[in-house]
Amino acid sequence: MANVLEIIKNEITQDYYKNNFPNDGQRFVAWYMRNIHLLDQRQAKDAITDGANDKQIDAVYIDEDEQKIYIVQGKYYLGESVDATPVREVISAWSQFSNLAQLQENANSKLKTKISEIATALEDDSYCVCFELITTSIFTDAAMDDIHSFQTKLSEEDDAELNYSTQFSVVDKQGLEDAYSCVIEQTNPTLNHTIKLEAGKYMTTELGATSVIVAAMPLKECIKLPGIKDGSLFQKNVRQSLGINNTVNKKIKKTINDPNKCGDFFFFHNGITAICNKIEECGNGEFKLYGLNVVNGCQSLNTILSCSENVRKRDDAYVLFRFYEIPQRDRADSISINTNTQSAVKARDLRSNSKQILKLKKAYEAKYSNGFFATKRGEIIPADKDKQYCIELSYLGKNLTAWYMQRPNLSYGETKIFDKYFNTLFKNDYLPEDAYALSFWMRKIMDAWTQENPLGLEEELLTMKAYAPYHLLFAISMVFAKCNNQTNVPSPSECLKVASENNLVDSIINIAANCLNSAISAEKNNCEQNNRSFIPQNWVKNKSCNAGIMSAIQNYFSFLPTMNKEMDSKLKNGVKIDSKYFSYRVQAED
Incomplete structure (x- = not known):
């Protein structure tokens, strides 16, 4: 493999980096977010906070699956070594975290939004704040002494009263090569x-x-x-x-x-x-x-x-x-x-062995002999299985939360799904066909969540790939409910059946996307009119977004007979579902 510095120098000259970031420093941090944290182009752009009043914070990324908040400071140096100055900048950023309100008050607009996201995430007591100092050079001995002192200070901090722990890691030139090599090897x-x-x-x-x-x-x-x-x-x-x-x-x-x-x-x-x-x-x-x-x-x-x-x-x-x-x-x-088994393991780590999950796995693999239900973390799908019929427990839980619980705002939080809501969510005997249908609908959604943006989704939605797809899945279920004048939850498999038979799958997804766009635009306009900051990530995590989506669907179908009589007729005749295929919403504690 070529020297990682040469790889970075070559790749940051690409149009994406040149068109979206004004200098090589930002381009380097964006390269790191894309190639090491594996963010897509929009997510990487959204993560960058570098600029005037960045408070020594160049990027912020919240990994919901790992429950880590990454605070990144980058130094793009072409020289052999880098001194202790960047270390002290990270220490400065860390010292300001004790008062997020004050930090937000003096931050630039991008960082203001990110601090609000951080505050929301930290309401959950399982998050870890990870400060990362990345550079293309090697740290001097003086810098290493400061790094050692800072790590020691963090280890000695009494964080018993905090809801989170703090880590500090440094990634120098050698560290970049190691990390990049690991990412390259992830496919094998x-x-x-x-x-x-x-x-x-x-x-x-x-x-x-x-x-x-x-x-x-x-x-x-x-x-x-x-x-x-x-x-x-x-x-x-x-x-x-x-x-x-x-x-x-x-x-x-x-x-x-x-x-x-x-x-x-x-x-x-x-x-x-x-x-x-x-x-x-x-x-x-x-x-x-x-x-x-x-x-x-x-x-x-x-x-x-x-x-x-x-x-x-x-x-x-x-x-x-x-x-x-x-x-x-x-x-x-x-x-x-x-x-x-000798040490305490949280409930969500052992759900793969619960009676409900084993029963569902057995039923699913009996129904789809060419499929596979992965219930354990890191479980490898057998090579002889059809990937279209392979599902994974974590994603099934998130899909069920969006569809049956009708709470897409909770779908991102794996901890709550498999701890707080597990017995409520998985008390039903879900049909294998419904588990497959949910996977199908979500796969269609994710296939469209691309740079090309075939659904015409708002930019804010595209940057929220960890959250917003579940809101689109919820919107799809609500489209079927509205078309059948129902307030209950439709069967995912029956929805897929009638939509496929009448060649309406793509149309339904487009309608749902249109309504999701309308919902987030309405909230953005409402915030502007009331002189409030609009923070997309906080909106998708709040239950009020569900009401906004349902309101947008109601408005869409109110105007559809006038706007598109042909589509109105197709939907009225093409997505009729017997009332027996509707069930009560799985109740969540709101």
Whole structure:
């Protein structure tokens, strides 16, 4: 692979970067958001806050799935090294987070909007604020000292009264190359890695026809493991990183950062379990691990990585590591499940084994033998299955929330769906046909959520790819309800059936998109008339947006007979559904 700096220099000359960002500094940050955080063009543009009064914050991105708020400061330098100035800028940004209202008051317009989004996200107590300092150079020793001091300060902060934890990570030229390589390899995330173990601190054996390494592994070797940050090291784990704001991870962090306690880390920790397809001994304590995957230790390794600068200085800190050569997939899955039962796992991480989900999975795969219902995080879809008939538990939950609960404003929050609303949402015996139909409708929506924008969606909607598609799914259900003079919820499969039979699938989606546009435009105009700031991300998370969408649908069909008699007739005759295919809305606590 070419040098990452050359890749960046070449790519930021593309029209997208030149036309949307005034300087190479912003272009570099946008490149990072697109290529490392994997945002699309509109999302990356929306994330950039750099400019006058940016308060040392160049970009803001809220990852709803990982529940992380990324605050990015970028420095595009072509020289060999960068001093401590950018580090102090990040510290300045962090210090202002104690008073978001004051920070917002003096910020530029883009940052004002982002701060409002941040405040809304932080109302949920499971978010982590992640400060990232990225540069194309190498940090000087003085800069590294400041980085170390800041990370230590964060680790010592008493955040018991806060609703969130804080992380600070730096990504220099080498870090960019590593991160970019990981992203490139995501399409083929098999990880191979060579570990170096110290003489007298490991043993090899064979148990149950399985090669085993048991080792006291230095913490500074742990941070060299590939795939921690992007999660590819934990594909077979029952969960990905939950941040460092829980009690156990806070204790791990404090032990690492305390020079008087880090020597006892080995005794405080239960250990980490990894499986490999093959273990090859190279001699002198070196082992080549093929198909490496950590099945127990995701939280610990992420926490260790978050303290990387201190870890590099801890020569006396070790952790118990177990490596098993397990090429059999079913046996590997069994080990993953059993090694995670000894520690507390949140409900949403274990829903894949609930009675409701297992019943639904069995029914779905019996109905669609060429399909697959992925219920576990990171579960790989078998190659012989038809992807059009493959569904995933997390997305099904979000689709059910938008359609049956009629709360698309809650669909983005996986935590609430699988904790607070799970027993309410999944109490029904959903038909496999309805699960497939929801996937079909959402797939059609996402196919149109492109740069070309065939649905003519408002720009604000296109930037909210993590939220707004569920509002469009909700609007589709409401179009069918309106066409049948119903206030209840239509069957997704019956909607798909009648729409397909009458060649109205695309027309229905276009009507729903038109109404969604009208709803957000009406809210924007209302804010302007009342001299209030309009923040799209807050609108889609508020229940009032549902009423706005329904009002827009009502208005659309009131004028349709006059505007388009042919379409009015098609809808009246083409989407009739028997009342038995309508059900009461799944109730949510509002």
